[in-house]
Amino acid sequence: MKNNNQIIQSSWWQRDSHEDRRSFLLTRMQIKSALRAWFLNQDFIEVETACLQSSPGNETHLHAFSTKITTESGAYHSLYLHTSPEFACKKLLAAGEKKIFTFAPVFRNKEYSKLHHPEFTMLEWYVTDTSYNYLIEHCHEILKIAAKIAENQQWSYAGRTIIATDKPERIKLVNAFKDFAGIDIMATLCNNKPRRKKLADAAQAQGIRVAKDDTWSDIFSRIIVERIEPNLGNSSPVILDAYPLCESTLARRCPNENLFAERFELYCCGVELANAFGELTDPTIQRQLFEANMAEKHRIYGERYPIDEDFLSALAEMPPASGCAMGFDRLVMLATGAQRIDQVIWTPLPNFA
Numbered sequence: 001m002k003n004n005n006q007i008i009q010s011s012w013w014q015r016d017s018h019e020d021r022r023s024f025l026l027t028r029m030q031i032k033s034a035l036r037a038w039f040l041n042q043d044f045i046e047v048e049t050a051c052l053q054s055s056p057g058n059e060t061h062l063h064a065f066s067t068k069i070t071t072e073s074g075a076y077h078s079l080y081l082h083t084s085p086e087f088a089c090k091k092l093l094a095a096g097e098k099k100i101f102t103f104a105p106v107f108r109n110k111e112y113s114k115l116h117h118p119e120f121t122m123l124e125w126y127v128t129d130t131s132y133n134y135l136i137e138h139c140h141e142i143l144k145i146a147a148k149i150a151e152n153q154q155w156s157y158a159g160r161t162i163i164a165t166d167k168p169e170r171i172k173l174v175n176a177f178k179d180f181a182g183i184d185i186m187a188t189l190c191n192n193k194p195r196r197k198k199l200a201d202a203a204q205a206q207g208i209r210v211a212k213d214d215t216w217s218d219i220f221s222r223i224i225v226e227r228i229e230p231n232l233g234n235s236s237p238v239i240l241d242a243y244p245l246c247e248s249t250l251a252r253r254c255p256n257e258n259l260f261a262e263r264f265e266l267y268c269c270g271v272e273l274a275n276a277f278g279e280l281t282d283p284t285i286q287r288q289l290f291e292a293n294m295a296e297k298h299r300i301y302g303e304r305y306p307i308d309e310d311f312l313s314a315l316a317e318m319p320p321a322s323g324c325a326m327g328f329d330r331l332v333m334l335a336t337g338a339q340r341i342d343q344v345i346w347t348p349l350p351n352f353a
Contacts, residue, residue, distance in 0.1 A: 048104075122326070139168065139326070155334045
């Protein structure tokens with residue numbers, strides 16, 4: 001592993017560079033203020049969650065930043081910068097809060113591109129005793145607010161253009177796989193157990209590359225990226241709805257459905273903007289899913305993160321709820337016409353590549 005301690009210089013603070021980005025940044029401020037006002041008007045409470053947590057989350061392919069806390073006795077304890085405020089927000093629901101939102105700084109290692117930054121802002125909101133279908137209405141309202149503040153209803157990115165204020169088109173994931181990839185995803189699932197060979201054969205028949213060590217999940221993700229996402233949000237926003245349970249660690253099962261979960265993603269111009277769940281509240285099932293994810297993480301990357309026992313305890317007390325996480329920087333990007341995420345972040349990190 002390379003260990004490069006050289007300090008990389010950045011130029012965002014130079015006056016000409018800052019001036020190029022300043023209009024984007026001022027619009028960012030205005031969009032945040034407008035969204036905060038909208039949430040408060042809907043009787044939400046704004047919360048601030050701690051960035052340092054005992055676990056950064058337990059998703060297989062998310063990478064965290066780790067640190068240590070030193071006690072007065074000199075003992076060390078591992079801590080992590082969270083990859084999402086989700087665990088903390090759900091603990092607040094267990095504590096009795098009903099409607100909460102947060103603009104949270106979050107941290108994800110090994111992520112830097114036009115659409116990714118190691119530190120970014122996540123807008124998350126949670127509502128108890130509410131169907132996750134209402135979150136689609138919330139997403140639509142957020143898009144309209146951002147478009148109004150930016151004075152721009154026509155959003156474009158990577159050759160795709162949408163009218164951001166249009167009502168999102170809701171597409172079932174099963175139908176997206178059939179229409180855009182020519183693959184019957186249901187045929188690759190049996191009693192909620194992914195059938196790797198079945199999906200590999202179907203993908204290869206459609207000209208999609210499959211490596212020998214690819215799991216069902218790897219192939220599923222490649223199909224999403226190569227065949228599904230390019231077709232989402234090309235004229236209006238799109239809700240990609242009802243993901244397989246095996247791809248929905250934190251979501252509950254769809255009613256009267258054994259294979260799919262209450263999970264949707266919002267896409268605009270082919271860019272994923274939000275990820276929403278009808279929240280899973282069974283701590284036993286949640287533990288099993290976390291343990292499976294960490295076993296897979298260890299197999300692929302040789303590391304695993306601890307499971308937040310407080311979070312599992314809180315799930316047992318948490319009421320039924322729905323929640324959504326939206327990449328706030330990406331929202332600002334699309335609304336302002338910026339082409340890179342670092343153009344809409346006030347103090348971006350240098351690119352270490």
